[in-house]
Amino acid sequence: MTRNAIFWYDELPSPIGLLRLVADDHGLREIWFEHGRHQKSPQPGWRRAAEPLAQARQQLEEYFAGARQQFELSLHPHGTPFQQEVWWELARIPYGTTISYGELARRIGQPLAMRAVGAANGRNPLPIVLPCHRVIGSNGSLTGFGGGLPTKRYLLSMESRVAHGDLFSAERFRH
Structure with a gap:
């Protein structure tokens, strides 16, 4: 730092x-x-x-609470130029959807860099805001996530419910 x-x-x-x-x-x-x-x-x-x-x-x-789908914050993540490129592309994945690591590699113009993209994704210092949880395996499986797979599953499920108009009470998610 x-x-x-x-x-x-x-x-x-x-x-x-x-x-x-x-x-x-x-x-x-x-x-x-x-x-x-x-x-x-x-x-x-x-x-x-x-x-x-x-x-x-x-x-x-x-x-x-299900009331925000895009973040409007000043961000200052620290990483290599390649990591930064991957992280900024994460921000372009629409709320409530997922893409594969291969698709993410294609989106940054490096279709053979799936492993490097996966490594950069795993180093994302701003999970949720730069939604690395929206990247999944090519077969649809949930792969690694810094907050653990139950957290990744929760975030994807919550976004899917909100994106598809399934109403739920925000209160039940508060501590």
């Missing part, structure tokens, strides 16, 4: 567990799951503050 940069973090209770949000002066940098493969604790020098992350919190709460 950049020297002398200020990083803020806050935690958001959600239907999939506690989410840790991290931002810098340029925007939202990371979202970490409470449980999952890549857990992360606040780093020395990070400041806990709700205000710098208020817009991200609000939009994520709206997403989980």
